[in-house]
Amino acid sequence: MRVSPRLPLALALALVGCVPGILDPIISGGISGEASESGPPQMSSTDSDGTIGDPGETCTTCESATEAVFIVLPDLGETCTTCDGDTEAVFVVPPGPPPACDVYAQDCPSGFKCTAEGPPPLDSESITCSPIVAEPDQAGEPCQVLVEGHLGPDTCDIGLVCGDVDPQTSIGTCAVMCQGSASEPLCAAGEECWGYEIPLCVPHCDPLLQDCPAGESCQYAGVDFICLKVDVANQVFEGCGGDWRCAPGLSCADGDVAAECVIGVEGPGCCSPYCDLSGPSCPGVGQQCRAYYEPGEAPPGLENVGVCALP
Known part of the structure; x- marks a missing residue:
């Protein structure tokens, strides 16, 4: 009978303040959130005739000295907010995170890859669709994690993740993720699928x-x-x-x-x-x-x- 080994255990609401005359930037990849049911209603800006404006080019003007406007942005287009009063505050709610994706199937939209982002620890909440950089690094090539101390995003191509990252330099090597499915992972001959949230093909x-x-x-x-x-x-x-x-x-x-x-x-x-x-x-x-x-x-x-x- 085989000796039992001791197996290894696997690897907010964003409030953008607004003061008169200042336009705060909206950062891609911000943390999602929405106003509570008991709070002020969420509003989209309207044109002068009362119709909903183009969400990609929305401009909301605060005219009351105490008015607070909640804007839900459906995308990160050319949206601007102008505050004319003395004390009003505008709360900008960024779009929600990309939908959950499958690291095996790589089912993100074109130009994105399913990988890990954000700070450690690595868990299911870390998995998201991340933009693929121009001229991405390939398997076995040096790569870089673009946010210091985070799991990603990185400079590797789709189906790859920047692994063995030096915490001082954020430089690592592009490793190949498993394909197929969690129940039937696929790797090249002579390799084994290893890992949970980010399964990698590693040599025997x-x-x-x-x-x-x-x-x-x-x-x-x-x-x-x-x-x-x-x-x-x-x-x-x-x-x-x-x-x-x-x-x-x-x-x-x-x-x-x-x-x-x-x-x-x-x-x-x-x-x-x-x-x-x-x-x-x-x-x-x-x-x-x-x-x-x-x-x-x-x-x-x-x-x-x-x-x-x-x-």
């Missing part, structure tokens, strides 16, 4: 070879092994809370895999070495190389993968 690796870039470890990802960043490189028999907290070559297995395990604040698991069933060698007293997969379930090329554990 061999836990016995640990053929990942520096700072990453080849770890189990639900079906196959992929390269994951090492959070804390705990050593053999040290406690752990997930594979990403063990040094390369070690699996965060159940805490009873070795008599030498020291379980502490790091978590309930224990870092124990991967081993080769065809030439087993384990460091713990009484440990054996036990098959990582159930018989017949190992992906091609991983039939000999095991982990050191007590019988």
Whole structure:
């Protein structure tokens, strides 16, 4: 029976004040909101004959010294607001956020891509249709997050997201997002779909070879092994809370895999070495190389993968 790994857990109302003689800018991508039911009614400006004006070229004039006008802008066209009185305030409610989109299907309007925007943490509210920049960066190319400290927008093309971003420079590399659907994700041959809100196609690796870039470890990802960043490189028999907290070559297995395990604040698991069933060698007293997969379930090329554990 396969030793159970400790799996990793996946990666306002905008009020634009208006004072006499000042036109405040309306910023694309602002946070949406609307007046409460008990508050002043929302109004669209009208022409002199009482008909609704063109929402792309709306101008509202406040004539009363205490008048407050709520304007709901259906788009970000050439809308202006003029305040003539001494104390009136104009509240501009920007348009709502783009409709929810599907990162697998990339179902945003032309010129947009479905990706993550806004500040961390990454969750379902972060996913939105974001404009694609002119001459966008392609897969594997350097990219930039355009708002410091945010998840996006970025300079990558549709179907890509700027990953491994340096927090100091906002520079990263364009990574490929999975296609298909959440139930049937699609990636290129030799790749695995990994992630939740922003699922990425990441290369397979061999836990016995640990053929990942520096700072990453080849770890189990639900079906196959992929390269994951090492959070804390705990050593053999040290406690752990997930594979990403063990040094390369070690699996965060159940805490009873070795008599030498020291379980502490790091978590309930224990870092124990991967081993080769065809030439087993384990460091713990009484440990054996036990098959990582159930018989017949190992992906091609991983039939000999095991982990050191007590019988």
